[in-house]
Amino acid sequence: MSDILHAITSRRATKHFDPSYRIEDITLMSILDAARHAPTAFNIQHCRFLVVQDREQRRRIRAAAWDQPQVEDCAALIVMCADIKAWEKDPARYWKDAPAPVRDGYVKMIHSYYDGREQVQHDEGVRSCGLAAYAIMMAAAAHGLHTCPMDGFDFDEVGRLINLPGDHEIVMFVALGREASSPSPRGGFLPLDAVVHRESFS
Numbered sequence: 001m002s003d004i005l006h007a008i009t010s011r012r013a014t015k016h017f018d019p020s021y022r023i024e025d026i027t028l029m030s031i032l033d034a035a036r037h038a039p040t041a042f043n044i045q046h047c048r049f050l051v052v053q054d055r056e057q058r059r060r061i062r063a064a065a066w067d068q069p070q071v072e073d074c075a076a077l078i079v080m081c082a083d084i085k086a087w088e089k090d091p092a093r094y095w096k097d098a099p100a101p102v103r104d105g106y107v108k109m110i111h112s113y114y115d116g117r118e119q120v121q122h123d124e125g126v127r128s129c130g131l132a133a134y135a136i137m138m139a140a141a142a143h144g145l146h147t148c149p150m151d152g153f154d155f156d157e158v159g160r161l162i163n164l165p166g167d168h169e170i171v172m173f174v175a176l177g178r179e180a181s182s183p184s185p186r187g188g189f190l191p192l193d194a195v196v197h198r199e200s201f202s
């Protein structure tokens with residue numbers, strides 16, 4: 001338990017990655033395998049992990065990301081993409097291991113909940129990717145690696161560069177690798193009593 005709390009409270013957004021570090025594919029896949037266990041509404045699993053390691057592709061993406069060096073210096077850039085229409089793509093597959101009546105019940109609920117509700121479809125995909133992004137950060141920490149969550153980039157341009165399908169949306173990047181230097185001091189946190197409210201906002 002204390003390991004988990006330590007991973008949460010010691011995590012930092014890495015601004016300087018060691019460009020010479022190469023991640024083994026087995027490590028990368030272990031991290032993404034952990035991330036696909038992140039929770040999703042109705043178990044819809046909207047998140048698609050677009051892994052970018054090619055040097056040229058990263059150079060192009062960096063140019064669309066305010067020239068931020070993390071994009072090129074990390075060992076793998078994960079573009080977190082939400083399949084916004086995952087809810088209607090054979091939803092029975094999200095419950096394939098459940099008994100048939102349970103599976104059928106979920107398929108019905110998924111349709112009645114999302115059909116015609118574009119905003120909810122979108123928000124659900126973003127929620128799923130946000131949780132999966134954080135799972136990547138924690139799984140990376142378990143491997144002694146570091147991450148930087150990022151949204152400082154031109155979403156349309158990156159979408160073009162990665163051939164984003166029309167019914168998918170980019171949610172954010174997670175740059176993954178080994179830090180090259182210790183992070184600068186934290187910006188600071190709001191006090192607990194400024195962020196915790198009980199029962200209702202007064």
Ligand SMILES: Cc1cc2nc3c(=O)[nH]c(=O)nc-3n(C[C@H](O)[C@H](O)[C@H](O)COP(=O)(O)O)c2cc1C
Nearest residue numbers: 011012013015068148149150151152153172186187
């Ligand atoms: C959604 C999101 C987008 C971010 N985008 C960037 C980014 O584009 N570039 C960057 O260097 N850091 C980015 N960050 C990292 C934040 O600057 C960092 O998390 C924040 O300053 C707190 O620092 P810490 O994570 O080290 O505690 C982003 C973080 C989040 C959650």
